[in-house]
Structures are given as C-alpha cells and as structure tokens.
Amino acid sequence: MEEMVEIYKKYMPQVYKFLFSLCHDVHLSEELTQETFFQAMKSIDNFHGDCRLYVWLCSIAKHLWYKELKKKKRETAAENAEQADYRNLTENSAIQKVEVIELYKKLHLLEEPVREVMYLRLNADFTFKEIGEIMGKDENWARVTFYRGKQKIRKENRHEM
Template sequence: MEDFESLYTRYYRAVYAYLMTLCQDEHLAAELTQETFFKALKALDRFDGRCPVNVWLCRIAKNALIDAKRRHARELPDDAAPEPSDPAQPVGAALEDRDAALRIHRALHRLPDPYREVFWLRVYGELSFADIAGLFDKTESWARVTYHRARAKLREELT
C-alpha cells in the first residue's frame, strides 16, 4: 500500500472528477474531495485491498455526497443559476447551445437509476467498466450492459 501522500497525489483528480459527475458543483466537489481523503486517512488501517484503491475512494466520496445532501437538503437550490454566456459567441448560438444542453440534461435526469449514474460515471467520470462494476458490487458485464442500455434510453428520449 502506498503512503497517504502518494494516494492523495495519485487519486485526487479522479475523486474530484467523480464527484463533479455526481453533483455538478465545483465548490461542493472540492469540499467533498477533501472530506473523502480525510475519511480515507482515518480508515486507511481498515482498507483490506479487496477492491482497487480508486473504487474504495469513490465509495467514500459517494457516501460523503449522500451525507452532505442529507445535511443540506433545505439549503440546496432547486435550480442552478444560468452560466454567463461567452461574449464572443453570438446570442442565438448561445441560446441554442443552452437549449440543447438543457434538453440533454433533462433527459439524463429522467433516466432511472442505475442507468443515469452508470452513464455519468462512464462519460463524465471517465471510469472504466471495471471500476463502475466495483462501485456497484456487480460484474463488468453488468456495467457494460447498463451503460449501453442507458445510451439507448437517452437516444430514445432525445428523438
């Protein structure tokens, strides 16, 4: 097992990216990434190595996010403020991009679990099918099939 500083350096970006895929909030993802590594440091002696370190860290991160959502359920806004548009981009193109992004975002959020989460982990979290399978305690084949079914459901939703 690597020392903690090496683990932090090696996996910080992966844990942060994973949390970003789940919460879509840079500040919250950064805060929860720090919390994840703090919890991992406290639990390092209990890590048994039955799963890869990145999978273990992502499980801690996911639990940290669930805990944070429970703690701040009343504080989290229902709608995020729209991002400022790029001044170099024509207004019409910006609106079309926002409309398309909103359509995709809504379609993704209508996907039932586990399709939504597997899709996000694969596409935005850039996790391998093996890592996704480890997070769900399933087989790699399950992760592949679930991802491809999610893609098919999205295509169906968007057409």
Template sequence: MKEFDEIYDKYAWQVYLFLLRLCGNETTAEDILQDTFLKAIENSDKFGNRCEVTTWLCSIAKNEYLNYVKRRDNKNLPIEDREIPYDGDLIVQLEDKEKSIAVHKALHALSEPYREVFTLRVMGELSFRQIGDIFGKNENWARVTFFRAKAKLIEKLKEDSYEM
C-alpha cells in the same frame, strides 16, 4: 499515517477528476475531495481489501457528493442555474446550450440506478467493474444497466422531439 499520505499522493488526482466530472466546479470538487479522504481515514478499518482502493475512494466520493447535493438543495432552481456536471469527454459532444439542457433534462428524468450508472460511466469514466463494485453488483450488471440507461436516454430525447 505515512501510509495514508502515500494513498493520498497516489489517488487524490484521480478522485479529484472523478469529482470534477460529477460537480463541474473546481472548488466544490476540492472540498469534497478533502471530505472524502477524511471519511476514508475515519473508516479505514472497514476497507478490508474487498475492492480496489480507487473504487473504494470513488464510492466514498460519490456519497459525499450526493450529501453535498442534498445540502445544497437546488431542487427549485431553474436548470440554467444548477451546477451541471462537466461534460468534456462525453460520448455525445454538447455543441450548444440548448442541446446541453435537453440532454441534462433527459438524464435527470432517468430513474435510479440508470442515472447514476450512466453518470459514473460517462462523466466519472469508471470501468464497469468499478461501477459494479460501487453498487455491490457484478461487472455484467453494470454493463447491462449502462446500455439500458443509454437507450432510455435516447428514447427520452426522441420523445421530447430532440434528435441527436
């Protein structure tokens, strides 16, 4: 168990920041962080050193976050009432609420895996290699998927008559 304490001390902050960018809520990120490390302890025998520890933990965190979203079931809430992912270091700085809503609507209109790859890269600040590992693909796949997602996002914003 001492080994897991060391892993927690070393990676908890990075996984917390990843979760904070996904959910935009400190309390929720803390709760999911605890669930993530609990799941990691329960499944430590399945790790097998096939990827970096941070990649493995972020993959678990992402799945825990998706489970949280499903449980929360906010599909019928107006977009203003939803938890919108933290956007502190986005490629495009969101200057006002209208612009923010337009970008998030366009992002939510993307199909998978584009939406998730874009979110992991921009909001989760993961490398292409880490994203590829999460999806069981290679780094090049993640890079191509991200750039296609970005192009689709820009195209959707233009369709909605919103210029960036």
C-alpha cells in the same frame, strides 16, 4: 500514518476525477477530495476489505457529494435564479443550452445505476473499465448499462417527435 500518505498519493487523482465528474467544479472537487481522505483516515478501521480500496474511497466521496447537494438545495432563490439566467446568451447558445438541459432531464429520470453510469461516461470521460471498478462491476456490465441507457433516451426522443 505513512500508509495513508501512500493511499493518498495512489488514489487522490482518481478520486478527484470521480468527484469532478459529479460536480464540475475544480475547487469543490479539491475540497471534497480532501474531505474524502480525511473521512477515510478517520474510519480506516471500518474498512474490512470487502471491496477494493478505490471503490470504498469513491463511496465516501459520493456520500460527501450528496451532502453537498443537500446543502446547495438550501441556497437562496436568488442564487438559483442567477444560475438559470439565459438573457445574455445568444440565440444559438440558448438553444444548445436547452437541448443539453433536456438531455440531463432525461438522464435524471433514468433508474440507478444506469443514470450514474451515464453521468460518469458523459461528464468525466471515465472508461468503461473505470466505471465498472467504481460501481463494483466489470467492464462489460458498464458497457451494456451505458448502451441500454442511451437506447432508452433515443426511444423517448422518438416518441416525443
């Protein structure tokens, strides 16, 4: 039990940061972080050391995030409409919002793992080294993957004009 306390102290901030990069919600990130460590404690016997402990924790966290996304899809149409309500935005902020949405639509169309690297870099300001650790790769792989994703989006933007 004391070992899990040490693991929690060491990795909780990183797991929280990872989850926050995915959901952008402080409370949900906290809840999913707690659930991640609860699930890790329940299944610590299944960890065989094939990867770093941090990577294993992030894979649990990502799985929990995906479960949360499925749950959110079942929300009512009224809640979804509320999120998409742009009527109260000023013209400039509405245009900026549309541009951001278009960017995220393009990001969403990227293949894995490029999409995940782009999200981690753009949303959570993870370093390339941290992204490499999360993805089980090295820093250079993360840099190249991010660059290729950025180039693909730029190329698509040129074709639309």
